[in-house]
Amino acid sequence: MTDSIKVFLIGDLFGKTGRDVFARHISNLRKEHAIDAVIVNGENSADGKGITPDIANFFKDHGVSVVTTGNHVWDKKDIVPYMSEHDFVLRPANYPDECPGFGMTFFTCKGYQVGVINLMGRIFMGVHLDNHLEKAKDFIVQARKITPIILVDMHAESHYEKICLAYFIDGTVSAVVGTHTHVQTADARILPQGTAYISDLGMVGSLNSMIGATKEPLIKKFLNQMPTRHGVAIDAPYVLAGAFVTIDTQTGKAINIKTVYLVDKEPL
Numbered sequence: 001m002t003d004s005i006k007v008f009l010i011g012d013l014f015g016k017t018g019r020d021v022f023a024r025h026i027s028n029l030r031k032e033h034a035i036d037a038v039i040v041n042g043e044n045s046a047d048g049k050g051i052t053p054d055i056a057n058f059f060k061d062h063g064v065s066v067v068t069t070g071n072h073v074w075d076k077k078d079i080v081p082y083m084s085e086h087d088f089v090l091r092p093a094n095y096p097d098e099c100p101g102f103g104m105t106f107f108t109c110k111g112y113q114v115g116v117i118n119l120m121g122r123i124f125m126g127v128h129l130d131n132h133l134e135k136a137k138d139f140i141v142q143a144r145k146i147t148p149i150i151l152v153d154m155h156a157e158s159h160y161e162k163i164c165l166a167y168f169i170d171g172t173v174s175a176v177v178g179t180h181t182h183v184q185t186a187d188a189r190i191l192p193q194g195t196a197y198i199s200d201l202g203m204v205g206s207l208n209s210m211i212g213a214t215k216e217p218l219i220k221k222f223l224n225q226m227p228t229r230h231g232v233a234i235d236a237p238y239v240l241a242g243a244f245v246t247i248d249t250q251t252g253k254a255i256n257i258k259t260v261y262l263v264d265k266e267p268l
Contacts, residue, residue, distance in 0.1 A: 005114070175245045190257060
């Protein structure tokens with residue numbers, strides 16, 4: 001009988017609204033779907049931009065195994081010393097080596113080691129990073145010395161970059177999941193060599209928003225092209241989006257990937 005683990009990967013969690021929605025549902029989801037581990041992209045979890053040590057502790061308190069990030073990882077300055085000392089919150093591995101933090105970590109799930117690698121794209125991201133394909137290859141070589149169960153969060157604007165990476169490392173990792181656009185895509189599948197894939201997991205936050213942010217200031221900005229401030233949208237309904245990935249613990253291959261798109265109409 002094949003031994004397996006089921007990991008719940010959750011897309012960009014946006015501000016306090018996203019945290020509250022996550023906290024409301026994660027326990028029931030865990031029980032209902034027999035989830036063994038939870039990984040969250042938390043780069044927008046503080047006011048829509050960045051993450052703080054207190055929010056990292058919030059995720060720990062709710063049983064999250066690893067938090068991944070992306071281009072907003074440095075937006076809250078108090079996270080910098082935290083990331084120099086802790087690998088619970090990752091930063092993209094293809095940032096320069098001089099940057100604080102870790103691009104890969106491991107955790108134990110049902111007695112098995114699970115590796116998590118965080119990468120970021122270079123198209124339309126406004127940051128000059130190392131080649132994510134080469135970085136992925138190097139980190140996977142290191143990770144496979146420890147475990148065949150490896151999950152990759154590819155944080156990128158371009159779906160082209162995401163699927164390119166996935167095909168490049170197909171069969172060497174358990175899953176490649178995309179984050180950053182906050183819109184769940186309809187292409188979840190297992191690639192030919194056994195890697196689960198989805199171009200974007202989606203987000204956690206207010207559904208009728210600008211991908212988590214208040215919509216009125218941003219609509220106005222498109223009309224007048226003037227600088228504007230926007231906040232975290234707080235109104236119901238809310239969405240919690242991600243994917244369950246079931247993995248063969250011996251081979252590291254994906255057995256199944258199933259998307260989650262939970263809509264909650266109850267006010268927080």
